[in-house]
Amino acid sequence: MRVWGHITNCLKTDGSCALVTISRVDGSTPREAGARMVVRPDAAFYGTIGGGTLEFEVIRMAAEAVREERESFVLNTVSLGPDLGQCCGGRASVSIEVLTRNSLETAMQLAEAEVSLSSFGTCAELSGGSLGPRRLLETAPDSPFAISEDKTGTATLYELFGNETRHLMLFGAGHVGKALVLALAPLPFEITWVDSRPVQFPGPVPSNVTKVCVDNPAAMLDEAPEGAFVVAMTHSHALDEEIMARALLKQTFGYCGVIGSKTKRARFLKRLNARGIDNALLSHMICPIGASTVKSKHPAAIAAGIAVELLAHDEALHRQSSADPGLAQKITHGQ
Template sequence: MKVWSLIARTLEAQGACALVSVTRAEGSVPREEGARMLVTRDGFHGTIGGGTLEWKALAEAQRLLGKPRQVKLLTQSLGPDLGQCCGGRVTLAIESFELSDLAQAKDLASREAKGPFTLSDRLPGITESFGERRRTVLVFGAGHVGRAIILALAPLPFDVTWVDPRPEAFPGAMPQNVTGFSGDPLQAVAAAPDGALAFILSHSHALDLAIADAALRNKAIAHVGVIGSATKRARFERRLREAGVDQARVAAMICPIGIGGIRSKHPAAVAVSVAAQLITLDEALSASATHGILPARNAG
């Protein structure tokens, strides 16, 4: 969630809002430090974990709506204070914003749009992180499964490039995090940023193979997945090796795509499986980068 752009838009439309931030999380808690929820006159956006903690935070935030700028710190032990099963302890910062804060919100929204940044002592003694590092996901194919995957990825923190050479295959509207591309799929492969994930499910096995060949040769793409079966994988492996694609990259190709344990072939079920797999791959890559470890390219 781009916090400051949402605050700015809300102030322009309604003149007031309140922000709830998890500033400290100890033990077993529903959300991590930095989780946020924006409360408006009409409802709220985001979550700090649900349950009694969130209802109490909502009530406190609603009491601050429309009042001059102020910050309230609220510390709760989830078990003793709220009767929640989690045994952790959470500190929340609940702050109000009014129209006079719009200029600052716009300035911070501009910084947020450029990427992650930190603020120190905006809230006394607290260093805050804003903005997201969003991984690029390339989805090749706008058929039934492709459409289902796009919908499954819509609420997730990915920047999705949806590729199909048939312009008429795309729906009239797309989720905000999706950019359609109806040109040559190999151009989309060549333009992939470092660390991208490429999942291939086009209308043609021949096109799938051509895209897989190009994607596996592009070392910027961390993982390559292809929809299919064990038989399709065997055929693709043989042809890719014959074409001179690096054997380690071919062996690491993900085919079939999706996590194990889901047997349904319904497009929505496949999409859930693929979305879960993409989250797992993204988290593994991010953890490797955080610890200074170069991930194995395209480990399936």
């Protein structure tokens, strides 16, 4: 969610709004630290901090604070069981910051940063229940929300905005390709959508999608960033094979998958092996792709299964990268 884009719009139309942030969690909670919402005076909202009673009560408090039209900052900690009757059993610290038109210029600047940067950090002085103007940091902080106090007693809030996204090279704008783009729209993927047939692309696409129409789709792999995911689902098995061959030989992608059956996999393995690609590299090709428990052949159902697999693979790579900071420099196909 582009937090500052929503804040900018709210300040222009309503004059005030609240930024709600999960600042810290302990134990089992509906969302992680850094989850955010923007709440309007009429209690309409954008984003989620996990639903349930916690979110319901926070929206109510935030809307009441916004209607006072006075800038403020409060930080509350609640135990989900004793305080709210939720069964999660954890604790969550939640900040509610009311912004007014006085913050519109800053909000517009940060909204621009959301468009141009995948993530960025800010800092602001915190004093007496109010937050000073935010400033962009040259280096983004490690955590989404942290309050630091210096030797003079001055408290500073450091925040991380934006999402770390995985680049996905999606080849094929057929029925499943269209459905997959929609399934991945709200998820942390930046998609380059490639096809040689311009008429196959729909007009509007989600904001995380870039359409590319080229005569030689497989050549787009030369421009893909390291660690990108590659998914082939074109109208041509020969083109799918070429995409897999190039992707596997390049050895810089985090996922190489091609839509198809076990029969297609067997034929591809034989043909790719004949091209000189050894079995060690071929083991990184995933085919069929998608959750095996989904049996429906409806394009949206197939896309849902693929989205689950891509998300799980992305999360696994992030966990491995956290455990081994040098992992980004290693080949991570098929792990």
